[in-house]
Amino acid sequence: MLLLQLLANGFVIGCNTALLALSFALIYNTTRTFHVAHGATYIASAYACYLFLIQMGWPLIAAMLVAVLVGASLGVAMELVVYAPLARRNASMLVGLLSSLGLYVALVNVVALLFGNETKLLRPGAEASYHFGQVSLSRIQLIEIAAAAIILPIFVILLNLTTWGKIIRAVRDDAPLANLIGINVPAVRVWVFALGSSLAAIAAILTAMDVGVDPQAGMPVLLTAAVALIVGGVGTFEGPVVGGFVLGLLQSLVVWALSVRWSNAVTFAVLIAFMLFRPGGLVGRRLRLEETQ
Amino acid sequence: MNYLGHILVMISIYAMLGGSLNLVAGYTGLPSTCHAAFYGLGAYSTTLLMMSAGLGFFSSLGVSIVVTGLLSLVIALPALRLKGDYFVLATLGFQIIVVALFYNLTNFTGGPNGIPGIPIPRLLGFEFDSVFRYLVLSSIVSACGLFVLWLLINSPFGRLLRAVREDELAAASLGKNVPRLQTLAFAISAGMAAVPGALFAGYIRFIDPTTFTVMESIFILSIVVIGGAGSFWGPIVGAAFMVILPEALRFLELPLAAAANVRQITYGLLLVILMRFRPQGMLGEYKFE
Numbered sequence: 046m047l048l049l050q051l052l053a054n055g056f057v058i059g060c061n062t063a064l065l066a067l068s069f070a071l072i073y074n075t076t077r078t079f080h081v082a083h084g085a086t087y088i089a090s091a092y093a094c095y096l097f098l099i100q101m102g103w104p105l106i107a108a109m110l111v112a113v114l115v116g117a118s119l120g121v122a123m124e125l126v127v128y129a130p131l132a133r134r135n136a137s138m139l140v141g142l143l144s145s146l147g148l149y150v151a152l153v154n155v156v157a158l159l160f161g162n163e164t165k166l167l168r169p170g171a172e173a174s175y176h177f178g179q180v181s182l183s184r185i186q187l188i189e190i191a192a193a194a195i196i197l198p199i200f201v202i203l204l205n206l207t208t209w210g211k212i213i214r215a216v217r218d219d220a221p222l223a224n225l226i227g228i229n230v231p232a233v234r235v236w237v238f239a240l241g242s243s244l245a246a247i248a249a250i251l252t253a254m255d256v257g258v259d260p261q262a263g264m265p266v267l268l269t270a271a272v273a274l275i276v277g278g279v280g281t282f283e284g285p286v287v288g289g290f291v292l293g294l295l296q297s298l299v300v301w302a303l304s305v306r307w308s309n310a311v312t313f314a315v316l317i318a319f320m321l322f323r324p325g326g327l328v329g330r331r332l333r334l335e336e337t338q
Numbered sequence: 339m340n341y342l343g344h345i346l347v348m349i350s351i352y353a354m355l356g357g358s359l360n361l362v363a364g365y366t367g368l369p370s371t372c373h374a375a376f377y378g379l380g381a382y383s384t385t386l387l388m389m390s391a392g393l394g395f396f397s398s399l400g401v402s403i404v405v406t407g408l409l410s411l412v413i414a415l416p417a418l419r420l421k422g423d424y425f426v427l428a429t430l431g432f433q434i435i436v437v438a439l440f441y442n443l444t445n446f447t448g449g450p451n452g453i454p455g456i457p458i459p460r461l462l463g464f465e466f467d468s469v470f471r472y473l474v475l476s477s478i479v480s481a482c483g484l485f486v487l488w489l490l491i492n493s494p495f496g497r498l499l500r501a502v503r504e505d506e507l508a509a510a511s512l513g514k515n516v517p518r519l520q521t522l523a524f525a526i527s528a529g530m531a532a533v534p535g536a537l538f539a540g541y542i543r544f545i546d547p548t549t550f551t552v553m554e555s556i557f558i559l560s561i562v563v564i565g566g567a568g569s570f571w572g573p574i575v576g577a578a579f580m581v582i583l584p585e586a587l588r589f590l591e592l593p594l595a596a597a598a599n600v601r602q603i604t605y606g607l608l609l610v611i612l613m614r615f616r617p618q619g620m621l622g623e624y625k626f627e
Contacts, residue, residue, distance in 0.1 A: 079423045127610060138422055139369055139626040140613050143563055146556055147609025154599040154606065264552065268434070271427065310438035313431030320424055321416050 051297040053180045057255075059293025060193035061248050065266060066273035066285030067200060068244035072120075073271075074217045074280055075237045077138060078128050081145040083120075083245055083270070084263030085152035090116030090246030091253040092156050092260075095165050113246040120242025121235055123148060128238075129231060149263070157260040164259040167250070185255045192251060196244070197286055204282045213237060217280065265309070272316045278326025287328050343469040347541055349581045350473070350480040351534040356561040356573025357484050358530035363559065364567030364624050365491055366523045367503030371426055372413065372433035373558045376528040378440060378550030379406045380535025382447060385456050385545060395459035399479075399536045407529030414524040418517060433555050440547035452546025459540040466540070476537045483533045488570055490526070499523050500568070503624065560609050566622025575620055580605060 065087070072080045094112035097103040103111075127144050172183040182190075204210035215223040216233045224230045252258070252266075269292060270285070277288025295315065296308045303311075319326065359373045383405050387398035413432035420428050440447050447453065459466050459475060466475045490496050501509045502516050510516045539545050557580070565576020584601035617625040 079426070127614070130614060136613075136617070137626055139426070140617050142423060142426060143369075143559075143626070144610050144613040147560075147606040147613065149606070150553075150556065151603045151606030151610070154602040158596055158599040158603070268430070272431075275424075275427070304442075306442050307438065310435045310442075313434050316431050317416060317428055320420055320428060324424075 048301055049179050050181070051301045052294065053182060054186075055294040055297025056290070057182070057186045057189050057293070058296060059290035060189050061252055061289075062269055062273050062293050063197060063286045063289030064193055064244055064248040065270040066277065066289040067197065067282065068241040068248065069267070069270040070274045070279075070282055070285040071213075071237045071241040071244070073274065074282070075213055076124075076128065076132070076216075076234050077141075077220075079138065079142045079145060079271075080123075080128075080241075081142065081264075081267060082123055082148035082152060083241070084267030085149045085156075086116050086119050086123075086242045087245045087249040087266055088153055088156050088258065088260055088263040089119050090242075091167070091249040091258040091262075092160055092165070094250045094253065095160070095167055095258070098167060099165075109250055112250055113243050116246025116249070117239045117243040119152075120238040120245075124235055124238040129234065132231075132234070149267075153260050153263060160260070162260060164257040165253070166257045167254045183255070185251065189251045189255065192247060196247070200244075201283060201286070269312065272312055274326075275316060275324075276319050276326055278328035281326070281328050284326050284328040288326065291327070340469045343473045345581060345585060347469065347473050347476050347537075349578050350476040351537050351541075352558070352561060352577035352581055353574045354480040354483050354534040354537070355531060355558050356565060356577045357487050357570075358527045358533075359558050360562050360567060360570075360573045361487060361490065361499070361527040361530070362524055363562050364569070364572070364622065365496060365499045365503060366520055367624065367626075368418070368520065368524070369426055369559065369626065370429045370524070370527075371552070371555045371559060372429040372436070373527075373531055374550045374552070374554035375433045375436035376406050376410060376531035377535045377538070377554070377558070378436065378545075378547070379409055379528075380532025381539040381545050381550070382440065382453075382535075383532070384536035385453055385539045386446060388457055389453070389455075394461075395457075395536070395540055396461065399533065402536060403529045403532045406532035406535075407525045410525050410528030411521070414521050414528075418520050418524065430552065430555075433552050437547050437551055440550065447547070450546065452544055454544045456539050456543040456545070458543070472541055476541065479533060479537060483530055484574070487530065491570060495519075495522075503568075557605075560605055562619075563622075563626075564605075564608060564612060564619050566619035567626065568624030569619075569621045572619055572621040579620075 069080065069083055072078060072083065090112045093115040094108050097108035097111055098105060127148060128141060131141055131144065168185070172185055174181045174183045175187065204213060212228055212233060215228060216230055220230050249258070273288035273292050274285040275288070276291060277286065278284025292312060296312065299308045299311045355373065355377060359370065363369045380402050383402035384395070384398045387393045387401055388395060393401070413429060417425055417428035417432070441449055466472045498509065498514060498519055501514070502519055506516050538549070561576040561580050562573045564579065565574065566572025583604060584597065587597060587600055587604070612619060
């Protein structure tokens with residue numbers, strides 16, 4: 046009974062992690078930027094929603110839409126100001142990673158300076174809950190499941206079946222070659238940053254409505270998304286979705302078998318094991334260790 | 339005077355942290371993000387040896403250097419098989435696992451409550467009980483540690499590490515055992531990080547997991563990168579700069595709560611700007627290319 050409830054919660058977490066992992070994968074696979082500051086985009090959009098919804102009293106839909114826009118613009122701004130110049134200089138991945146860490150630290154502290162360090166709740170009062178047999182889910186949890194059920198298939202279809210998806214996959218597989226056949230690579234990069242950041246914003250707003258948000262929440266979330274991507278399969282867009290659900294369920298099993306305090310440790314132990322023994326991930330092609338660069 | 343002394347103690351601790359990370363990140367070209375884990379392992383092991391085994395500060399320090407160096411092999415052996423951002427992620431994972439252990443092995447570490455009442459370090463009956471006396475201890479110990487580092491990087495071993503950094507394949511083709519060199523550098527660097535860990539524990543006389551988190555690892559890595567990776571003086575200048583910077587911001591008379599945020603914003607932006615215009619940092623030679 047407790048296990049069933051925990052698995053249901055794990056499934057909801059999995060929905061969110063899958064969204065986040067897909068948003069991270071869009072950017073990572075396509076631009077080869079280890080975008081740690083994605084965690085800052087996540088925080089900033091949740092706080093933007095808090096600002097419009099709670100502090101300024103906007104209607105829910107308007108607040109959410111503008112918050113998603115804030116997230117998207119932040120992602121695009123980071124690409125234009127920081128990553129694009131580095132890409133033009135052919136800077137190494139590590140230079141990008143270190144810049145991204147700097148961006149993350151700076152942005153998160155701007156948010157903390159503006160809103161304070163305590164957890165903010167985005168909903169007034171308790172949520173209505175619905176019972177399904179022995180499992181009960183709150184309204185916001187059902188909305189989280191619905192959001193993932195709508196968004197994830199749309200993205201997988203768009204990326205696999207449309208010309209637009211083909212262009213993104215071309216840049217992912219070989220950016221210089223894509224450039225050579227006339228694809229505007231810098232523009233594609235801006236697009237994936239906009240899309241990835243909006244997806245992260247949606248996940249952030251939903252999570253903030255469910256459990257609240259604090260300025261330091263971005264790093265663990267970002268790391269879980271990155272782990273989901275590697276466990277699922279780097280270089281694919283289905284892998285991170287699979288990885289997200291696997292991690293969500295795994296974390297709830299850890300809560301059941303051990304304690305919530307071990308969930309981070311187990312997640313990262315799984316990551317290290319995957320990187321060593323199955324670097325291609327669950328979905329990806331079987332890679333040898335040497336091929337992961 | 340105590341205020342100035344405190345700042346100098348912190349600089350000596352961070353100079354040693356930056357210097358030891360530089361051996362791996364700057365000289366060997368492996369940007370490890372778990373240095374705070376070794377800093378913490380050094381602090382906890384020294385503390386436990388002093389409080390449970392009843393050893394003195396210096397003998398505990400000696401043992402904990404060896405213990406931390408050996409424990410680093412737990413992550414060095416798997417992580418060194420990985421390249422690029424996989425290496426960064428693996429070390430980050432280790433960092434998070436170690437912090438989880440600090441939190442959860444409550445029998446040894448006191449969990450979130452930490453360990454209070456760490457004894458004052460003493461040598462031949464002399465107690466380092468004031469800030470000024472502690473400054474003498476920490477600067478001499480750090481200077482010794484940095485001198486060992488200087489000897490290492492100017493030895494044939496140090497030259498080999500730089501060769502591995504510049505071209506692993508070329509070094510291997512000359513018959514050098516690249517994985518062994520990298521592992522050795524990693525273990526030495528981790529063992530050296532135990533020194534500032536012990537100095538911190540003996541100075542504050544209280545440790546808890548919040549000092550040794552991921553953000554601290556990133557902070558130490560920024561000290562190396564901002565000061566200059568692959569340069570002996572780089573991390574020392576970086577440490578002085580990063581410790582003095584928030585103190586300088588104090589004169590802006592910000593409210594206390596905002597000061598910490600402003601300090602972090604400054605160092606975050608500094609990292610971004612340096613990576614864009616001067617990836618080798620203030621004094622460095624290595625650009626992480």
